[in-house]
Amino acid sequence: MGIEAVIKQLNEVYLGKGEVVRLCCTALLAEGHILLEDVPGTGKTLLAKAIAGSLDGSFSRIQFTADLLPSDVIGTDYFNMKTQGFDHRQGPIFANVVLIDEINRAVPRTQSALLEAMEERQVSIGGKTYPMPKPFFVIATQNPIESAGTFPLPDAQLDRFLISIPVGYPDAAEERELLLQVLTETRKHIEAVTSLASLQEAQAETRQVAIQDDVLDYMLGLVHATRAHASVEVGVSPRGAIALLRACQSYAYLAGRLYVIPEDVKAVAPYVLAHRISLTLEGGIKSTKANVVAHILDTVPVPVEG
Structure with missing residues (x-):
């Protein structure tokens, strides 16, 4: 099972947004990062988690807030009292799929911590370089910048995203189906439907x-x-x-x-x-x-x- 299985599952989970799903899978095959934009409650996080859950790889979620530090994202070196030496602690960015929820709620200093990881697939800490796992994707969600407590993403950060998708609302029929699934507790359970090796093979063919x-x-x-x-x-x-x-x-x-x-x-x-x-x-x-x-x-x- 490959990318077709991923598309099928996403369409069953994220109703009525076939073109959004197709664009997200386009980014996956192109080894690019995804930015999902729209008002709260339109299912951005659900879609991002569904994409991550469809792949048989490591997953990490980072909730961006105004007090989040760069070291909370990429990791840091710290002094170990027992060994009397410095140890390295990797941050949650080290995963195959990283969901960054509400990326524009973090201050620009924390946002900039993503630049090297997203572009060069590596992170520099304490004079050492640590490679990201392969494959490596960032799926970020963003609320409109008019929302309270948000910081506009700088151009350099936006340029790291292969694709930016305004999610939008579902149509009436699909939203009705969503409500029926909630009422009857029949919403699809997300499971891994393709391996990282299969995804990388498709990327090479692309x-x-x-x-x-x-x-x-x-x-x-x-x-x-x-x-x-x-x-x-x-x-x-x-x-x-x-x-x-x-x-x-x-x-x-x-x-x-x-x-x-x-x-x-x-x-x-x-x-x-x-x-x-x-x-x-x-x-x-x-x-x-x-x-x-x-x-x-x-x-x-x-x-x-x-």
Whole structure:
């Protein structure tokens, strides 16, 4: 059983959000981190725990709060009175899947403790470097920054997430089914449905998905358009371009194809690019990141399949 089993279980647990589930699994195959955004109560933590529980690996959950210290996340060296020497204590970040709940409730100093682990898959403590387990995923949830007691994530932190997904509310039929499951106590129990070895094999296959020159140029056209747009102060970086490439390969792989088509690019671009841009106070369209990316997708020519 592989990634298909993970998708099936997530759809049974997280009702009515098939595209959100597909995007999350896209990030898993691309070896990227996931940021789930929306108001409290929309099931962000449930989805993150379901993803972690579907994989046969180590799991850790960190509740971010304003008083959380960097050492509470990555660990620290401490003096052992018995041995009269320094010992190392690993923090909860050392797991295959790390759920960071309400990431924007921690102060920027604690948020920045994640940067090295998320990008380089290692942590430096006391002059020594400790590698993260393989595979390593961070799944973070975030409430809107208008919520009391939250701190906006810096651009460098946002750029570490391969994909950012606004979860949204379920539709009426799916929410009714959710309530019925609660009433009858028939909600699905989450269990590991694939091994880490199987996931890593799928990740390796994903990297072999082909991208034709015209599709690659289309991806670059979208990235460059973010840098030239009137409403954008800082556009998508080369790291973001690589993230778009990997996400497109994964999305195509989940569709059963070994090549990327323009529709794959259009499907993942809003979730890969929007959180990577910084807006100006000017511009000719309503200035939200999602609207800017939508405008770019409408204006950059799409290659014609031949």
